[in-house]
Amino acid sequence: xxxxxxxxxxxxxxxxxxxxxxxxxxxxxxxxxxxxxxxxxxxxxxxxxxxxxxxxxxxxxxxxxxxxxxxxxxxxxxxxxxxxxxxxxxxxxxxxxxxxxxxxxxxxxxxxxxxxxxxxxxxxxxxxxxxxxxxxxxxxxxxxxxxxxxxxxxxxxxxxxxxxxxxxxxxxxxxxxxxxxxxxxxxxxxxxxxxxxxxxxxxxxxxxxxxxxxxxxxxxxxxxxxxxxxxxxxxxxxxxxxxxxxxxxxxxxxxxxxxxxxxxxxxxxxxxxxxxxxxxxxxxxxxxxxxxxxxxxxxxxxxxxxxxxxxxxxxxxxxxxxxxxxxxxxxxxx
Numbered sequence: 485x486x487x488x489x490x491x492x493x494x495x496x497x498x499x500x501x502x503x504x505x506x507x508x509x510x511x512x513x514x515x516x517x518x519x520x521x522x523x524x525x526x527x528x529x530x531x532x533x534x535x536x537x538x539x540x541x542x543x544x545x546x547x548x549x550x551x552x553x554x555x556x557x558x559x560x561x562x563x564x565x566x567x568x569x570x571x572x573x574x575x576x577x578x579x580x581x582x583x584x585x586x587x588x589x590x591x592x593x594x595x596x597x598x599x600x601x602x603x604x605x606x607x608x609x610x611x612x613x614x615x616x617x618x619x620x621x622x623x624x625x626x627x628x629x630x631x632x633x634x635x636x637x638x639x640x641x642x643x644x645x646x647x648x649x650x651x652x653x654x655x656x657x658x659x660x661x662x663x664x665x666x667x668x669x670x671x672x673x674x675x676x677x678x679x680x681x682x683x684x685x686x687x688x689x690x691x692x693x694x695x696x697x698x699x700x701x702x703x704x705x706x707x708x709x710x711x712x713x714x715x716x717x718x719x720x721x722x723x724x725x726x727x728x729x730x731x732x733x734x735x736x737x738x739x740x741x742x743x744x745x746x747x748x749x750x751x752x753x754x755x756x757x758x759x760x761x762x763x764x765x766x767x768x769x770x771x772x773x774x775x776x777x778x779x780x781x782x783x784x785x786x787x788x789x790x791x792x793x794x795x796x797x798x799x800x801x802x803x804x805x806x807x808x809x810x811x812x813x814x815x816x817x818x
Contacts, residue, residue, distance in 0.1 A: 497549065497572040504548035505582055509533070510541045514550060514564060515586040516595070519729035519777060521554065521561035522602075530598045550579065556767050557756045566776065606726035610763035624762055626720060626750075629793050630661065633748050636801050637719055638665045640787055644744040644803050645669070649714025653738060655704045655731075656721030660686030664693050670714070673697035676704055705734030712740045719748040723758075723766045729777045736781035739806040745783060747774065751790070751798040771800065778804045 648669030
């Protein structure tokens, strides 16, 4: 079969696209979604729209292929749909151009404050979990496998950077075991940890092993440092973050050219008890979501390995690289 879309289908999809995009409120919905996913109730709050009115606009956007829904437990989260270049290249090009333009436009003045309130609401359970410190953190069912997935992530990092590097950043270092594993390959280590209890454990462990690392308490990406790194690592922390796409994009922007990002995360699942008992904001992640978010930040996918856990979950360990600088007309660009 030919990959060229029929003229009738192209015209129909193009007409649906322009109908959906020809409304100011629907454009505001698309702008608010950005790289993130929101429930209808969250979008209603962000945009100050009634649920019934918003539902109509979401239906039009979904039918036009601009928005899609993903179920997380009992809740539907809406997000922008990726352009379908095979089905309708003309519509896909128009969709890509629209999303790019919306990303460049400033939000309404009230939106940043609304986003902040939403982030606080999303993070409440996760923050309560980390505030519980000693007891519940030690009960986390995924801690039993931390040595295994950290070893896999460390070996993947070594393959990506066989000569090591000057600086490494770990977002959410926990008790510091991963930093200890890779310390000999980097001159400078920085860990940003949200839990005070975990931070103290990490300092104690690294000091006992003679590892010189700078550890800071903070919330990513709010406390993102100014400097750039040869490697940025996120081991089992993304599912605790209110806006995972923004967190990953911020991490990617801290990489030097040729730098490497390592991410260890749960594959998508539907085990709601991880949210109730262990402060997970998200039920794992699909492979294509991680790849899309980091591709939008300019990174290229490299290695990927999966690990089946004894408790029935599956982990994915992935590496991404910042492209090499390119020579154009005698000048260097990134």
